[in-house]
Amino acid sequence: MPSLQEAQLKHAAHYCAVLDAIDDHYRQGGDEYRRALDRLDREWLNIRAGQASASVDLMISELSARLCCEFPRAGTYVLHVRLHPHERIRWLESAIAAARFLNEPASEALHVNNLGLAYWDLGEVRQAVEHYEKTLTMLEATAYQTAQSDVLNNLGAAYTILGRFPEALHCHEQQLTIARQIGNRRSEANALNNLGLTYRALGDFYQAIAHCEQALAINQSLNDRHAVSNTLGSLGILYSDLGQHQRAIEYYQQWLAGAQAAGDRVNEGAALGNLGLTYAHLHDIDRALACAQQHLAIAEEIGDNRGAADTLGNIGDIYMAQGDPLRAIPILQRALELQRRVGNRLGERITLSSLGLAYLVMDDFEQALLLYEQAHALALEIGNRRGEGTALCDLGQTYQKLGQLERAIEACSKAIDMAREIGIPVDEARACWVISRAYASSNQYEQAITYAKTAIAVYEKIDPPSALLVQEDMTGWHSGK
Secondary structure (H helix, E strand, C coil), X not given: CCCHHHHHHHHHHHHHHHHHHHHHHHHHCHHHHHHHHHHHHHHHHHXXXXXXXXXXXXXXXXXXXXXHHHHHXXXXXXHHHHCCHHHHHHHHHHHHXXXXXXXXXXXXXXHHHHHHHHHHHCCCHHHHHXXXXXXXXXXXXXXXXXXXXXXXXXXXHHHHHCCCHHHHHHHHHHHHHHHHHHCCHHHHHHHHHHHHHHHHHCCCHHHHHHHHHHHHXXXXXXXXXXXXXXXXXXXXXHHHHCCCHHHHHHHHHXXXXXXXXXXXXXXXXXXXXXHHHHHHHCCCHHHXXXXXXXXXXXXXXXXXXXXXXXXXXXXXXXXXXXXXHHHHHHHHHHHHHHHHHHCCHHHHHHHHHHHHHHHHHCCCHHHHHHHHXXXXXXXXXXXXXXXXXXXXXXXXXXXXXXXXXXXXXXXXXXXXXXXXXXXXXXXXXXXXXHHHHHHHHCCCHHHHHHHHHHHHHHHHHHCHHHHHHHHHHHHHHHHHC
């Protein structure tokens, strides 16, 4: 008769294999996607119990250690849907300890990288960077170039969030070099797309489009429908940034069709979400809300709480575009609660800013100030430098409304310096516009016009409607002098 420990490890091995099978079905998409999640829910208690049993004796039993290493890998994709990042961190820390016990450095490096991804999902970007950098160091002495490319991809995305754009570009350029060295065309297309998104963060939309178009051409030559539809989504986002909303919609509709054909519910939801925001820009609120509600239904169907939180935030933003802050506020409060529940601190920061704007529009300046201060503090804490600059600009706008003009000018000056330091022209333009209004409110028209002209020069290149609005402000100041 087997001992209790032997029975527990047999149980763990069985449910590790079950998790692996579920993950395979999940990746197939279509009807298998839903079936995989249904089976995961049925087997979830046993899967968690199996992982816990394996982790108890990982430093004693080789089988326990191997199972500890295998559980996170077996559920690589599906665990992101059901396992909270905090619990995923515990699984991965056990897997790292097990890999060291087994003296398997390649396995250890894989888990350290995935630990970075778990911290990324929590919005703990600095922690994520630490783990990605550690993984790269571990991989330097190996020939695992594909793994290095994957980590450079993750590290570049994290550097972008932190506003470390030269380092982000360097990571994606290295990723591109490796892909070309090993002849991996899919990885090359991925690197080009990532470079495009980094140039987008820098506000260089035309460079961004050029790189994404190269990625699209490669993916089309490979007949990789999934990658093609995702790259079309990137191009849609870029054309929306440029104010070319009808063209963006064309790309989003192709992205949506590709995701639906592949049974990729996550990207189907993302495409619908972006369509909704673009329709809102065009003041087609009914279509915008219909798309956002479909996105929310998909997120809830597949158990994607993080996606649901983001979508609720989008719905709140759509109501704001409609000029209806009273409807936006309860939706945004639900989004904020869910962002906190899933531990997405970057999403929490964005939602705090959206709520701040809703209260600002309602002339509740004190509440807006409180929310913007929270957003600023959170951006500082997680190292989100662009978010820090955005919050400073938001604070400047609120101080201006409160008549605290010196504080408004100080906050906006810091926002301008930060935007210039990290190289985001659109953020510089917005901060210049806000500070120009603060100077005008204090009857310092010369300074106001100087900053307004700077804002117009940037907006004329990337957002002509905003340039016209700043020009209207400036015309009024000329007549008021």
